[in-house]
Amino acid sequence: MPEGTHGQFEFLTSILICRTIKASHFDGLITTILGYILLAGALMICHVLASLVRFQRSRRLLGVCYIVVKVSLLVVMEIGLFPLICGWWLDICSLEMFDATLKDREQSFDSAPGTTMFLHWLVGMVYVFYFASFILLLREVLRPGVLWFLRNLNDPDFNPVQEMIHLPIYRHLRRFILSVVVFGSIVLLMLWLPIRIIKLLFPVFLPYNVMLYSDAPVSELSLELLLLQVVLPALLEQGHTRQWLKRLVHAWTFTAGYMLDLHSYLLGEHEDDDDDDDNQPINNPPGRHNNNNRIPGLGEGLHAAHQAILQQGGPVGFQPYHRPMCLLTFPLYTAASGLYVCWLSIRAATVMLSWMPQGRTVIMLKVQEWTLMILKTVVVAVQLAGVIPLLLGLLFELVIVAPLRVPLDQTPLFYPWQDWALGVLHAKIIAAITLMGPQWWLKTVIEQVYANGIRNIDLYFIMRRLAAPVICVLLLSLCVPYTISGGITPLLGVQPEMQTLVERRIYPFLLMVVSLLAILSFQIRQFKRLYEHIKNDKYLVGQRLVNYERKAGRGASAPSYSTSS
DSSP states (O other): OOHHHHHHHHHHHHHHHHHHHHHTTOHHHHHHHHHHHHHHHHHHHHHHHHHHTTOHHHHHHHHHHHHHHHHHHHHIIIIIIHHHHHHHHHHHHTTGGGTOOHHHHHHHHHHOHHHHHHHHHHHHHHHHHHHHHHHHHHHHHSOTTTTTTSOOTTOTTOOHHHHHHHSOHHHHHHHHHHHHHHHHHHHIIIIIHHHHHHHHHOTTTOOOOOOSSOOSSSOHHHHHHHIIIIIHHHHHHSHHHHHHHHHHHHHHHHHHHHHTTOHHHHHOSOOSSOGGGSHHHHHSHHHHHHHHHHTTOHHHHHHHHHHHHHHHTTGGGGHHHHHHHTTSOHHHHHHHHHHHHHHHHHHHHHHHHHHGGGOHHHHHHHHHHHHHHHHHHHHHHHIIIIIHHHHHHHHHIIIIIHHHHSOTTSOOOOOHHHHHHHHHHHHHHHHHHHHHSOOOHHHHHHHHHHHHTTTTOOHHHHIIIIIHHHHHHHHHHHHHHHHIIIIIGGGGTOOHHHHHHHHHHHHHHHHHHHHHHHHHHHHHHHHHHHHHHHHHHHHOOOOEEESOOOOTTSSOOOOEEEOOO
């Protein structure tokens, strides 16, 4: 190729890349990520050169910088890119279910790129979360060692950050591609293929006519978020629901194992025992001996492993059950609520029947006890699941959403239902972060409430130590800015435009001020601790308590200290 033609080709390629990046509506983000990738490559090259010339300090510094950039990029890839790919693939595979096309998705992306990408990322995160939850449930049903190709998240030796540091890049890329292939294949098997079969057998059943974007006060998105992030995880954590799912998966695996002649491989040899005894015979030395005899047979082991991989798509059959629920209309929510009420009624009837042989007096005592517990639970639920999420969602609306979405010449509209629904999610996230963070009063109170449970609920403790302080803080966060903007600012004689600006921007401004003060206070405490630590290391040589003994007839002798040099 001539030199001029080669230069023109490079120029056209660079123009095409620039236009593609700009057309993505995220040119700044993509450019930043590409810059970090180039920075990681440059740091790696400099690290190799420093190793060759034996610059030890420079080599260590460059190595630490490379590890920081590498871990950051891998976190973005695992938490940001992978769920986004899953969300878009789920949307593409479910287009026929909603009578949509790729052109419609392109138009929605062009009109609101940020919202579209966030919703697809959220759907992908929900899908990954439920897939991981189901794998954890599946490990409790199947024989240990069947899911050897999937990482065990409950393994105490599993440390993802350490793996990001030690494993090379090509292994992370290979694992990422394998995860994309596995998750994408499961979506094809469990979503796209059933849709095609339903359209072939029942042409009038699909598509679903729903409105994904609605300006109604009660939005389906709020119900979907509540259902997927609050209701279903709470149900899965309950003992009865989890046991039912385990029995359902066990029955499916039992049937499929006998049909495919993989019963002993999937569930072990002692399947006739109870569920609690299923894993014990497998952990015995004879069970391990049988497995060891099975694994060396290379053909049988690979065949069983491949069959296990194929089985992986089967139990996730309840995944499409969740996916349509998050996009169906309100009759489906009504039906689900009715089924849950029926289950509660049946459960209450069975409990009453179990109390019948104990006599009328015992039944009345039990009814009084449960009635009191239900009343306490309702009062606590109104405060913790009603008032606090509503105030938190309204504060989030005033601080983040309204300043970003509503211009100054327009009046923002607030929907209490949506604010409450988003507040529930925010409260859940804040509680999770609090439990993972350092020890302080809120974490101690939440742990105490969780340890007490519903049956030993302490209404006074919850109202005094948890509900009242949190509600007071949220009310102050809402009322103080409003008092300043609506009561103090007009006394200064400002213009109406300035009055509107203060009313709309005072909430994020005060949040920024409080955040800066909190950061400064934290840094001051850290510097004080560092100062004390340096002072003790430099000047405090040693301190030991000696000649300390209790004498008869006296309380205690005065302790004496000796400093050793």
